[in-house]
Amino acid sequence: MIALLILTALGMAATGLWMWRRSAWLARSESAIDRAIQRDRHAQGTAPVAIRRSLRQRITGMFEAIGNKFSKRSLGRHLVASEDIMLLNVIGHDNSSGRAIFLAIRLLLPLAAALPCLLLLQLQGPRRLALLLALFCMGLLMPKWILGAWAGRRRRKAGQELPLLVDLLRLLQGSGFSMDQSLQMVADRFRSVMPVLGRELQEANAFYSHGRSREQSLQHLRTAYENDSIRALVQLILQVHQHGGAVQEPLRQFGERLREQRLMEMKERAGKLSVKMTIVMMVTLLPALMAVLIGPAIISLQGTMSMLHSAH
Known part of the structure; x- marks a missing residue:
């Protein structure tokens, strides 16, 4: 119940x-x-x-x-x-x-x-009171837990979509698009493959078209996800928007750095996984291995001891 x-x-x-x-x-x-x-x-x-x-x-x-x-x-x-x-x-x-x-x-x-x-x-007495308090506290904290999990999933998704966004911006810049046109194109055409960052760029473009500055329109993207790479990309976009200049090479270097960072994260995750699997193998396979290796010796020793005991 x-x-x-x-x-x-x-x-x-x-x-x-x-x-x-x-x-x-x-x-x-x-x-x-x-x-x-x-x-x-x-x-x-x-x-x-x-x-x-x-x-x-x-x-x-x-x-x-x-x-x-x-x-x-x-x-x-x-x-x-x-x-x-x-x-x-x-x-x-x-x-x-x-x-x-x-x-x-x-x-x-x-x-x-x-x-x-x-x-x-x-239920009566303390058991009923304890169960009531437990259910009440669980109901009070559960929305906070679910909200935190939801936000964490969006942050991870934004980090996964970032390399694709950098590559798309670099390709569009190489095709002759301005930075504003590139952001508009990404938000309009590629939102299905980048649901999180595509929506953020779409909202930023809407704010920009209604009179806000580019820095104000990208403020939510820069601060909400607590991602240093996203903040660096926003800063690069703002610099290009304010001062102009070629941005293909900085975007290429930025994309390479993101790939190296993701490769290091995957290696770190693989290392942690190997340690966990070692612990699992020790817990599950080591007892069976010891039984296979030591079992015949124990049986032989037991037979020898029984023969000596019968001889005496």
């Missing part, structure tokens, strides 16, 4: 965060969805999609209203700390709506995790 409650809490947390992420994606893709609906107006299934979309919007709106109600209070400021805002910034939800939904999840999930214990389990 306890395992069932824990699985229920995990499922509710995953469902809440999935709905939050899904609603943000729908908000960013609303114009594309509207165009698709107009092209397929007479196709079957349009009404159920609209109903599901409306339901998700109502649920996320309810979460947002709950979060906004508590966001100005001390409880809300404690539940959405500065490190949580940094993680929300990494995943692209550092706005009033994202913070409100995250706060609502952190408020409701502990209650939802502890409620089945009150209704279903017939």
